[in-house]
Amino acid sequence: MLTLSSIHHIAIICSDYERSKRFYTEVLGLKIIREVYRAERQSYKLDLELNGHYVIELFSFPNPPARVSRPEACGLRHLAFGVDDIGKAAEELGKLGVEAEPIRIDEHTGRQFTFFSDPDGLPIELYQQ
Structure with missing residues (x-):
């Protein structure tokens, strides 16, 4: 059996980077650890923490496909x-x-x-x- 010590992070791909960045930082209050623009992927990667723990990677990609979220779809x-x-x-x-x-x-x-x-x-x- 694999021995895990904790959840390291959760990765989220958003459709509107600035809107989601504002939501996760200004509404939920997560703190920015680092923000990187990856030109080769036309993508931002925003690392966020909660109470000193790295919790979310927020990604932007050009034209990400929609993912079923509700009701009770298979997956996260x-x-x-x-x-x-x-x-x-x-x-x-x-x-x-x-x-x-x-x-x-x-x-x-x-x-x-x-x-x-x-x-x-x-x-x-x-x-x-």
Whole structure:
């Protein structure tokens, strides 16, 4: 069996680099580690961190094909971020112009959670820790 130590990062390809860069940094508050333009691929690569941990590689490519995201398509289902206060987090999203679904309760853990989407429709979950 392979021994893994952690998740290193999640890679996301966006359709509008500047719009997604703003969303992940100004709305979600991820910090930029580095930003590189790769001329040979006509692509940006933005490395983002959360609380000192490298978490997301945001890529842009010319004319990326659409990927089915919902409902329940095979593949990556969603990203989930832990929060201390789900109500406050959902309220803050609303102030930033991002609509979250109504807060629900996880029937197995009793914890609250909600979903919203990034600019390309990628589902993102907030889960109260």
